[in-house]
Amino acid sequence: MRFQHRMPTKLLGEKSVQKTGDASAGGVGNMAESAQAIEIRDLHKRFGPLEVLKGVSLSAGQGDVIALIGGSGSGKSTFLRCINMLELPTAGQVTIHGETIQMKSDGQGGLMPANRKQIQRIRTKLGMVFQSFNLWQHMTVLQNVIEVPVHVLGQPREQAVEVAEALLRRVGLYEKRDAYPSFMSGGQQQRAAIARALAIQPLVMLFDEPTSALDPELVGEVLSVIADLAQEKRTMILVTHEMKFARQVASHVVFLHGGVIEEQGPPEAIFENPQSERLKKFISSIH
Amino acid sequence: MSEVQAPAAYVAPKARSLFEPHRIVLMLIFAGLIFCVAWFMRWDWLPRYQGRLVYGVGQTLLMLFSTAIVGFLFAVPLGLVQVTGPKPLALLARGFCTLIRGTPLLLQLWLLYYGLGSLFAQFPEIRSSFLWPYLRQAWPYGFTALMISFAAYEGEVMRGAFAGVPKGELEAGRAFGMSRFTLFRRIWLPRAIHRALPTLTGETVLQLKSTPLVATVTVVDVYAIISRVRQETFLTYEPLLLLALIYLCLTGMLVYAFRLLEKRIPTRGV
Ligand SMILES: Nc1ncnc2c1ncn2[C@@H]1O[C@H](COP(=O)(O)OP(=O)(O)OP(=O)(O)O)[C@@H](O)[C@H]1O
Numbered sequence: 001m002r003f004q005h006r007m008p009t010k011l012l013g014e015k016s017v018q019k020t021g022d023a024s025a026g027g028v029g030n031m032a033e034s035a036q037a038i039e040i041r042d043l044h045k046r047f048g049p050l051e052v053l054k055g056v057s058l059s060a061g062q063g064d065v066i067a068l069i070g071g072s073g074s075g076k077s078t079f080l081r082c083i084n085m086l087e088l089p090t091a092g093q094v095t096i097h098g099e100t101i102q103m104k105s106d107g108q109g110g111l112m113p114a115n116r117k118q119i120q121r122i123r124t125k126l127g128m129v130f131q132s133f134n135l136w137q138h139m140t141v142l143q144n145v146i147e148v149p150v151h152v153l154g155q156p157r158e159q160a161v162e163v164a165e166a167l168l169r170r171v172g173l174y175e176k177r178d179a180y181p182s183f184m185s186g187g188q189q190q191r192a193a194i195a196r197a198l199a200i201q202p203l204v205m206l207f208d209e210p211t212s213a214l215d216p217e218l219v220g221e222v223l224s225v226i227a228d229l230a231q232e233k234r235t236m237i238l239v240t241h242e243m244k245f246a247r248q249v250a251s252h253v254v255f256l257h258g259g260v261i262e263e264q265g266p267p268e269a270i271f272e273n274p275q276s277e278r279l280k281k282f283i284s285s286i287h
Numbered sequence: 288m289s290e291v292q293a294p295a296a297y298v299a300p301k302a303r304s305l306f307e308p309h310r311i312v313l314m315l316i317f318a319g320l321i322f323c324v325a326w327f328m329r330w331d332w333l334p335r336y337q338g339r340l341v342y343g344v345g346q347t348l349l350m351l352f353s354t355a356i357v358g359f360l361f362a363v364p365l366g367l368v369q370v371t372g373p374k375p376l377a378l379l380a381r382g383f384c385t386l387i388r389g390t391p392l393l394l395q396l397w398l399l400y401y402g403l404g405s406l407f408a409q410f411p412e413i414r415s416s417f418l419w420p421y422l423r424q425a426w427p428y429g430f431t432a433l434m435i436s437f438a439a440y441e442g443e444v445m446r447g448a449f450a451g452v453p454k455g456e457l458e459a460g461r462a463f464g465m466s467r468f469t470l471f472r473r474i475w476l477p478r479a480i481h482r483a484l485p486t487l488t489g490e491t492v493l494q495l496k497s498t499p500l501v502a503t504v505t506v507v508d509v510y511a512i513i514s515r516v517r518q519e520t521f522l523t524y525e526p527l528l529l530l531a532l533i534y535l536c537l538t539g540m541l542v543y544a545f546r547l548l549e550k551r552i553p554t555r556g557v
């Protein structure tokens with residue numbers, strides 16, 4: 001099957017689990033034989049009088065790692081949150097693996113979901129990792145990771161636990177599986193949050209500054225997990241301030257400024273040979 | 288020198304022995320008190336009332352748990368609509384909570400029992416309905432007053448608890464495709480209850496101590512039994528001391544049970 005590589009054998013040794021992984025991917029996979037993993041067309045977003053996104057288009061192929069950079073307040077988070085409709089765009093279109101999210105006019109110049117069920121279904125294909133982890137504090141790490149597979153996707157518990165334990169082993173938290181988030185370091189919490197996002201076997205991973213809330217000495221452990229995911233060709237969109245890291249893992253870098261994409265290209269071009277004045281200034285300000 | 292000592296400051300204090308001087312003194316005083324109470328006071332009535340006391344305690348607990356549980360079931364929507372709206376419902380819930388919290392429980396109880404109770408009696412339809420055998424008794428009014436009071440206080444507590452659940456955790460639920468109902472059932476409600484639990488402990492203890500009010504409308508709870516003992520034996524202090532001890536024990540057990548519940552989900556600095 002086409003999306004088999006999303007569950008690498010390295011992660012799941014058990015054949016039975018791998019089989020179900022394919023089955024759940026099949027639903028979206030069938031209709032998306034040749035589509036981009038993610039395609040965003042002319043996205044606009046305004047908060048009252050403030051127009052944060054003024055027409056952003058972006059597409060990512062299977063296995064692309066797109067790094068989204070830009071100054072504070074440039075709308076990076078807003079853009080990322082419009083992809084899974086945590087923020088409703090004012091205009092524009094989002095397509096995940098060939099399936100376009102249906103929107104209708106809200107009668108006030110904006111959009112609203114036309115089909116809530118569809119959005120919920122598509123969201124289960126997008127693994128989001130937040131800046132502030134947002135783990136559910138009343139659940140252990142393991143419960144956090146199996147929550148969505150069991151209670152949203154309806155997987156049998158044993159199977160979800162098996163997958164979750166493999167994922168936790170992978171992010172180095174197997175020993176912490178019965179710990180509550182408030183007793184863990186930021187780095188551990190963020191790795192658990194990544195495991196939670198991986199547990200839904202996402203088509204695309206969305207990271208919103210996953211290391212910004214961490215103490216400097218904890219950044220490395222989280223970045224190495226993300227780098228690992230990039231290496232296995234997982235489709236990801238990554239908002240980050242870690243330029244060195246972006247350069248290292250990204251296949252494509254997008255510089256957002258003033259609500260539009262000011263410049264984009266392969267990391268070497270963006271970081272070594274920036275064209276626009278603003279990008280030059282931004283890059284020099286970061287270093 | 289000071290560098291060497293620094294880590295020692297973090298050693299947890301040694302568990303204190305039960306037999307430190309001040310504790311021994313306190314224990315002796317307490318034992319003396321117990322002895323005086325047992326020796327100089329009259330307790331010969333106790334066996335005669337034993338059965339009725341046990342019944343009374345049972346009635347008190349029944350009143351407490353039934354009103355707390357049903358009241359809490361009402362408190363959840365009362366708190367929720369105040370956070371989520373719609374506006375008219377939120378205002379209604381808020382008004383209800385303010386009204387109930389702003390007037391004495393005793394007054395509410397009497398209004399229900401003497402007011403509503405006598406009003407019901409004037410309608411032949413009600414008198415002939417299947418509900419009348421219940422409406423003629425006192426406990427439905429006691430139950431309703433206590434239940435409404437608990438709902439109002441806990442509605443306020445739950446409002447704060449719902450509002451206090453970190454937005455990010457709810458957002459994470461939505462981001463992973465949870466429906467509104469799943470989000471509420473799996474994240475919002477348990478998280479809010481978790482946050483509110485320490486407050487709920489205190490409120491339940493207060494509720495326990497409100498239950499004797501129902502004795503004023505002829506519901507027979509442990510307080511009513513003790514009153515009966517006082518009338519029949521002409522003793523003043525002994526029955527009241529016993530009553531205090533009973534409430535103290537019930538409170539202790541309640542707090543202990545809630546602690547167990549809280550411990551199931553440990554948190555650091557909620
Ligand atoms: N819910 C909201 N209501 C009103 N304004 C908002 C809202 N969310 C974001 N904004 C505004 O939109 C702009 C873009 O915000 P956004 O969080 O997307 O920026 P960002 O690029 O992620 O910045 P940072 O690097 O600081 O995270 C900011 O000016 C912000 O104040």
Ligand SMILES: [Mg+2]
Binds near residue numbers: 076209
């Ligand atoms: Mg941001």
